[in-house]
Amino acid sequence: MSTIAFIGLGNMGGPMAANLVKAGHRVVGVDVTQAAIDRHVAAGGVKGASIAEAVAEADVVVTMLPSGREVNALYLAESGIVPKVKPGALLIDSSTIDVDTARAVAKAAAAKGLAMLDAPVSGGTGGATAGTLTFMCGGEDATFARAKPYLDAMGKTIVHAGGPGNGQAAKICNNMILGITMIATSEAFVLAEKLGLDAQKLFDIASKSSGQSWSLTTYCPVPGPVPTSPANRDYQPGFTAAMMLKDLKLAQDAARSAGAVTPMGAEAASLYGLYAAQGEAGTDFSGIVNFLRGR
Numbered sequence: 001m002s003t004i005a006f007i008g009l010g011n012m013g014g015p016m017a018a019n020l021v022k023a024g025h026r027v028v029g030v031d032v033t034q035a036a037i038d039r040h041v042a043a044g045g046v047k048g049a050s051i052a053e054a055v056a057e058a059d060v061v062v063t064m065l066p067s068g069r070e071v072n073a074l075y076l077a078e079s080g081i082v083p084k085v086k087p088g089a090l091l092i093d094s095s096t097i098d099v100d101t102a103r104a105v106a107k108a109a110a111a112k113g114l115a116m117l118d119a120p121v122s123g124g125t126g127g128a129t130a131g132t133l134t135f136m137c138g139g140e141d142a143t144f145a146r147a148k149p150y151l152d153a154m155g156k157t158i159v160h161a162g163g164p165g166n167g168q169a170a171k172i173c174n175n176m177i178l179g180i181t182m183i184a185t186s187e188a189f190v191l192a193e194k195l196g197l198d199a200q201k202l203f204d205i206a207s208k209s210s211g212q213s214w215s216l217t218t219y220c221p222v223p224g225p226v227p228t229s230p231a232n233r234d235y236q237p238g239f240t241a242a243m244m245l246k247d248l249k250l251a252q253d254a255a256r257s258a259g260a261v262t263p264m265g266a267e268a269a270s271l272y273g274l275y276a277a278q279g280e281a282g283t284d285f286s287g288i289v290n291f292l293r294g295r
Contacts, residue, residue, distance in 0.1 A: 001024050001025055001026060002025050002026070002059040002060055002150075003025070003026045003028065003057055003058050003059050003060075004017075004020055004025050004026065004027045004028065004058060004059065004060045004061070004062060004150070005028050005030065005048065005051075005054040005055045005057075005058035005060070005061045005062070006020065006027050006028070006029050006030070006040075006045075006061075006062045006063075006064075007029075007030045007031070007048075007051060007054070007055075007061070007062070007063045007064070007065070007074065007081075008030075008031060008063055008064035008065045008095070009029050009030075009031040009033075009036040009037065009039070009040050009064075010031070010033075010036060010064065011125050011128075012064055012094075012121070012125060012128045013031075013036075013064035013094075013128075014036055014039055014040060014043075014128075015125065015128040015129040016062070016064065016094070016121075016128050016133070016154045017029055017040055017043070017045055017062075018040070018043040018044070018045070018129075019128075019131045019153050019154045020062075020150065020153050020154065021043055021044040021045050022044075022131075022153070023153035025150075025153075026046060027040075027044075027045045027046065028045070028046045028047075028048040028054045028057070028058065029041075029045045029046065029047060029048055029054075030048040030050070030051050030054050051074070051079070051080070051081070051084075052079050052084045055081050055084050055085040055086070055089070056084055056085070056086055057086065058085065058086060058089055059086070059089060059090065060089065060090045060091075060092065060147075060150055061081055061085060061089055061090070061091050061092065062092045062093075062094060062150070063075075063081075063091075063092070063093045063094065063095060064094045064095055065093075065095040065097075066095070067095070067097060067246075068095075068097035068098045068100075068101035068102075070095070071093060071095050071097050071101060071102075071105060072101050072104070072105060075091075075093075075105045075108070075109070076105065076108055082105075082108055082109055082112055082114065083112075085114065087113070088113075088114075089114065090115050090116075090117075090143070090146050090147060090150075091109055091114055091115065091116040091117070092116075092117050092119050092147050092150065092151075093105070093116070093117070093118050093119065094119050094120055094121055094135070095120065096120045096121075096168070096171055096172070096246070096247060096250070097118075097120075097168060097250070098168065098250050098253055098254065099165045099168045099169050099172070099254050099257070100165075100257060102118040102138065102164065102165040102167070102168045103164050103165035106118065106138075106139065106164035106165065107164070115139070115140070115142070115143040115146060116139060116143065116164070117137055117138065117139035117143050117144060117147045117167070118137070118138040118139065118164060118165060118166075118167040118168050119135045119136065119137045119138075119147065119151060119167050120135075120136055120167055120168055120170075120171040121133040121134060121135055121136075121155065121171075122134040122136070122171065122174060122175075123155070124238040124239050125238060126238060127155075127156075128154070131153065131154055131155065131156070132155065132156040133154055133155035133156065133157075134155060134156070134157040134158075134159070135151045135154075135155045135157070135158045135159065135167075136159055136161050136166075136167040136168075136170040136171050136174070137151070137158065137159060137160050137161055137166075137167045138161055138162060138163060138164050138165050138166035138167035138168060138169070138170075139160075139163065139164055139167070140163070140164075141160070144160045168250075169254065171247070172247055172250045172251040172254055173251065175244070175247040175248070175251070176247070176248060176251040176262065176265045176268070178214070178215065178244075179244050179247070179248050179265070179268040179269075179272060179285070180264050180265065180268045181213045181214070181215040181216075182215040182219070182221065182244075182285060182286055182288065183268055183271060183288060183292075184213075184215075185211075185213065185215040185216050185220075185221055186221045186286070186288055186289035186292050187292055188202065188206070188211065189202065189221060189222045189289060190289065190292050190293055193293075199222045199224060199225065200224055200225055203216070203220060203224075203225035203226075204225075207225075215286075219286055220286075221286040221287070221288070221289040222289060229286065230284035230286055230287070231286060231287075231289075235283045235284040235286060235287035235290075236284060237282060237283060237284040237285075238284060239284060239285055240281065240282055240283065240284065240285060241272055241275055241276045241280050241281055241282070241283055241284070241285045241287065241288065242276055242281035242282065243285070244272050244285035245269065245272040245273055245276050245281075248265060248268055248269035248272055249269055251265050251269070252265060252266055252269055271288065271291070272285070272288065274291070275287075275288050275291040278291065
């Protein structure tokens with residue numbers, strides 16, 4: 001059993017921490033909201049008095065935070081993780097943030113002799129609860145090997161993508177594909193409606209043809225063909241439009257930094273920006289089909 005400090009117990013972090021508890025670890029949780037702390041304690045976790053105290057006793061620190069700004073501040077501030085953590089502790093950041101910040105924080109941790117892994121996730125709240133997340137990991141081989149048993153308790157697919165920052169690179173590239181293909185899939189269903197083609201018929205054909213994609217066969221943006229997709233529950237979110245927009249913006253930031261040309265990614269970011277601005281930021285990202293219908 002290890003003592004794990006888990007910082008950020010929101011919709012994703014809370015279930016992830018609960019799975020670490022189920023695996024037999026002592027998980028000391030820290031969050032800015034009392035409700036999240038209460039859920040963590042109810043799941044068998046321990047309430048942390050403060051970030052500094054939680055990390056000072058931890059063998060492993062896991063963070064799940066909103067953005068690179070919070071990650072940078074939490075890890076590098078005078079009273080933050082890197083200055084206060086127990087020597088030899090393992091650091092795992094599962095936030096989805098920009099590649100440059102991930103690499104800068106990992107470099108600062110390494111300068112203090114600390115092993116750090118960036119390990120963003122895919123799989124949404126359902127995967128977090130079920131312990132079936134995909135982890136995309138960036139860090140040294142030895143660090144990945146140390147982290148894998150803990151990641152196995154929270155996920156099903158654990159991939160080492162390379163050195164520091166490569167986990168974030170994999171995450172934003174993957175989600176750029178997802179954002180683009182969801183728009184393309186939604187456009188096809190809107191066009192089919194205009195042409196008098198039944199949605200189920202389009203699904204039956206495209207799902208077995210060259211138009212097949214995860215956005216179609218697992219997360220179909222119209223009600224009916226895939227009963228488990230958010231389209232069948234009025235687009236209640238598994239992954240919000242705001243979260244998709246965040247990831248698409250991160251991809252564009254990375255593209256500019258690397259000198260890559262991503263016109264489809266840029267257009268997807270623009271469209272999700274317009275969709276979110278219409279008051280749909282909290283709606284599932286597949287609901288963009290209604291924006292394309294003009295609703």
